[in-house]
Amino acid sequence: MVESADQKQRRAWWRSTLISSILASLTQLALFTVVLVCPDSSMPSLLPLSAVALLVVIASGRCCKRRLRVRASAPAFVFFSIIFIWGVYIGVVRQVISLLMDIAVNSELLMLFIGLCCIMSVDPGHIKNDSSHLNELLESQALASEGPSEESVPSSWDMPYELAAQEISVPLQRIRYCRQCKAYVKGFDHHCPAFGNCIGQKNHVLFITLLFGFVVTEASYIACSSQFTTKTQTLDKTGEQASLSRNLAVSTMLFSLLQMLWQVVFLAWHIYCICFNIRTDEWIHWNRYPEFHLNVQPEPGQTSSATETRFINPYDKGIFLNVKEFLTAKG
Structure with a gap:
C-alpha cells in the first residue's frame, strides 16, 4: 500500500x-x-x-x-x-x-x-504568489538584472535581492526572501528555528x-x-x-x-x-541589498583606485521614530 x-x-x-x-x-x-x-x-x-x-x-x-x-x-x-x-x-x-x-x-x-x-x-507577513506587490518586485528585479555589472549581481546561490530604496515603491521596501520557507516576507528579520516560523x-x-x-x-x-x-x-x-x-x-x-x-x-x-531600524538579515547580509551600499570614491593621492563600498542605513530615522515605527507597523 x-x-x-x-x-x-x-x-x-x-x-x-x-x-x-x-x-x-x-x-x-x-x-x-x-x-x-x-x-x-x-x-x-x-x-x-x-x-x-x-x-x-x-x-x-x-x-x-x-x-x-x-x-x-x-x-x-x-x-x-x-x-x-x-x-x-x-x-x-x-x-x-x-x-x-x-x-x-x-x-x-x-x-x-x-x-x-x-x-x-x-x-x-508572507507575500502571496498572486500579490501585485510580488509581481511588481519580480518585474523590477528582472529589469535591474540587465543594468548592473556582473560584479554587483549576486551569485547564483544567493536568493533574490531587493532594489535600492529610492528605486522601488514604499510597499515593496524590505521585502526579503527566506531560504527556509522559500517565500517572500515583508519586514523579514530572520527565520527562527526555535519557533518554526519567520519573524517578519x-x-x-x-x-x-x-x-x-x-x-x-x-x-x-x-x-x-x-x-x-x-x-x-x-x-x-x-x-x-x-x-x-x-x-x-x-x-x-x-x-x-x-x-x-x-x-x-x-x-x-x-x-x-x-x-536603529535594522533587521538581523540586513545586518548580516547587507552586501546583498543595494540600499545599504555607499560607494566611496578614492581620494586624490591614494594608491588604490578601487571604489570602496561602505554600510549605510537609509531606514534609520532616529531612535524615537524607529521605535514608534516598529510598534505601529502594520502588515
Missing part, C-alpha cells in the same frame, strides 16, 4: 517530535548528572560544567541525526523543555513557594504556551514580547528553585528523597539560567536593531 503525501508528512512529524522529546530528556539528564557528580559545588562552578554538558549533548545529537538521517523539531524541543520545567515546579519546587508567587509562575508558563502556539501559526513585520512585536516573557519566566523559576534548594538544605539534610528533589531543582535551575543568559543577549541585540 502506497502512503499518501499527508500520511508521510504526519509520519515525519511524529518521528521528529519523538526525537525532540528524546533530546530534551537527554539534555535534562546530562544537567542532572552534573549536579549528581558534583553535589557540593557552588552555582558559579556548576554553570560552566553545565554549559559543556549541553554542548556535548547538542554535538552528539547532531552527529547521531546525521548518521541515522533523521530530523528533530526545534519547536517541539522548546515545548518539551517547558513541560519538564513546569512538571518539576509543580511536583517539587512549589512546596515552599507562596500562593501569590505560585499563581504568577503558573500564569507566566501558561502565557508562554499560548505565545508559542500563536507565533508558530501567525503569518509573519506581522509578528515581530509578538516575537519580542515572547522573548521578554521567556526571560521573565526563567528568572521567576530561578528565584523559586533557589528558594527551594536553600530551604531543603537547611531543614532536611538526611532524606534521600529530599536530596533527589534538590538535585532536580538545581539541574533545572542551571538549564533556566543558561537559557536566560542566551536570551538576554538575543533580546538586547533585537532591541538595538529596533532602535
Whole structure:
C-alpha cells in the first residue's frame, strides 16, 4: 500500500517530535548528572560544567541525526523543555513557594504556551504568489538584472535581492526572501528555528514580547528553585528523597539560567536593531541589498583606485521614530 503525501508528512512529524522529546530528556539528564557528580559545588562552578554538558549533548545529537538521517523539531524541543520545567515546579519546587508567587509562575508558563502556539501559526507577513506587490518586485528585479555589472549581481546561490530604496515603491521596501520557507516576507528579520516560523513585520512585536516573557519566566523559576534548594538544605539534610528533589531543582535551575543568559543577549541585540531600524538579515547580509551600499570614491593621492563600498542605513530615522515605527507597523 502506497502512503499518501499527508500520511508521510504526519509520519515525519511524529518521528521528529519523538526525537525532540528524546533530546530534551537527554539534555535534562546530562544537567542532572552534573549536579549528581558534583553535589557540593557552588552555582558559579556548576554553570560552566553545565554549559559543556549541553554542548556535548547538542554535538552528539547532531552527529547521531546525521548518521541515522533523521530530523528533530526545534519547536517541539522548546515545548518539551517547558513541560519538564513546569512538571518539576509543580511536583517539587512549589512546596515552599507562596500562593501569590505560585499563581504568577503558573500564569507566566501558561502565557508562554499560548505565545508559542500563536507565533508558530501567525503569518509573519508572507507575500502571496498572486500579490501585485510580488509581481511588481519580480518585474523590477528582472529589469535591474540587465543594468548592473556582473560584479554587483549576486551569485547564483544567493536568493533574490531587493532594489535600492529610492528605486522601488514604499510597499515593496524590505521585502526579503527566506531560504527556509522559500517565500517572500515583508519586514523579514530572520527565520527562527526555535519557533518554526519567520519573524517578519506581522509578528515581530509578538516575537519580542515572547522573548521578554521567556526571560521573565526563567528568572521567576530561578528565584523559586533557589528558594527551594536553600530551604531543603537547611531543614532536611538526611532524606534521600529530599536530596533527589534538590538535585532536580538545581539541574533545572542551571538549564533556566543558561537559557536566560542566551536570551538576554538575543533580546538586547533585537532591541538595538529596533532602535536603529535594522533587521538581523540586513545586518548580516547587507552586501546583498543595494540600499545599504555607499560607494566611496578614492581620494586624490591614494594608491588604490578601487571604489570602496561602505554600510549605510537609509531606514534609520532616529531612535524615537524607529521605535514608534516598529510598534505601529502594520502588515
